[in-house]
Amino acid sequence: MDWDKLRIFHAVADAGSLTHAGDLLHLSQSAVSRQVRALEESLDTTLFHRHARGLILTEQGELLFDATRAMMKRLNTATARIRDSEDEVFGELRVTTTIGFGTLWLAPRLAKLYEKYPDLKIDLMLEERVLDLPMREADVAIRMKEPSQADLIRKRLMSVHIALFASPAYLAQRGIPKTVEDLADHRLICQNVNSAQVSAASYLVQELMANDIQSMLHVNNYFGVLQGVIHNLGIGILPDYLTFDFPNLVRVLPEVESVEVPVYLAYPEELRHSQRIAAFRDFVQEEIFSYRKNLKEHKIT
Helix, strand or coil: CCCHHHHHHHHHHHCHHHHHHHHCCCCHHHHHHHHHHHHHHHHHHCCCCCCCEEEEECCCHHHHHHHHHHHHHHHHHHHHHCCCCCCCEEEEEEEEEEEEHHHHHHHHHHHHHHHCCEEEEEEEEEECCCEEEEECCCCEEEEECCCCCCEEEEEEEEEEEEEEEEEEEHHHHHCCCCHHHHHHHCCEECCCCCCCCCEEEEEEEHHHHCCCCEEECCCCCCCHHHHHHHHHHEEEEEECCHHHHHCCCCCEEEEECCCEEEEEEEEHHHHHHCCCHHHHHHHHHHHHHHHHHHHHHHHHH
16 A cells, blocks of 8 residues: 555545645645545545535545554654654653543643653553553553563652541531541542552542441542542542642541552663653652652651
C-alpha cells in the first residue's frame, strides 16, 4: 500500500475536508482528491461519503483511519526518540498513573516541568488499569505497587497510607468521632470495594463498613471523594499524600489507616537512555523530595 496515499488519506480524514488537508500538505485540492480516489481504487472500496458540508468516513474508512492514526502516532514517537540528545528534551512522553495520584498530586506539579522543558509534550493517561509498558502502551508509569515485569527499570518513590479525612466545617456540625464505632453516626465517602483501586484501600473500606455505617457516598476515584469531603458531605477515605497540598483537611481517627502502599516509577529497559524519561524521572524525584521536606517541616511547626 502506497505510503504517500495513506498519509494524504489520513490528513483528509483528520481534517474532514479536501481543501483543509491540501492546505496542511501544501497540495492542491485536485491533487489530494486524485490520491484519495487512487487509494479507494486500489482497495476496491469507498472510504468517504461525500457531502456538501464535507467528508464523512465510511465504515471501511474508519477502519483505515484507526490504522493510520496508530501508524502516525508510532512514527511521531519514533521520530522524537531518534532526535533525543544529551542537551535537548522535547517530543511526546506518554505517562500513565492512577486517576487519584494523577489528578491530585502529579498534574498540579507539571507546570514546573514545562517551565524547564517547554518543548515537551506530555500525554497523561489516567486510569486504574495497568498499562503494558513493554508493549509500549505508555512510556513511563507511576504505580501503586511494584511492577511485575522483569524487563522494566523501576524505582521506589515513596510510600503512602489510606486514611480518614474530613473538613473542619463537617466536624464542627457533626462532631469528631472518637472511636471506629462512632463512624456509624457519620456519612462515609469512599470508593466501592469492588471498584478498581489498590487492595489496601479496599480492605480498609471493608473493615470500616463492618461498623454498621448507615450513610454512604461511593465515588469511583479519589478526586471525587476529595470533592465530597471539602464540600462537607462526610468523612472520606483518601491517600495521605493530600495532607500537605490540602492543609485544611482534618485527619480523623489517626490510628486508623491502611497498610503501607508503595509508589513506584517504571519504564521499559529500552528507554534507559531517553532524555525525556530522565527529565521526567528527575522531576518526580525532586518533587517528592520537596514534598517530604515540606511535610516534615509542616509537622514540626
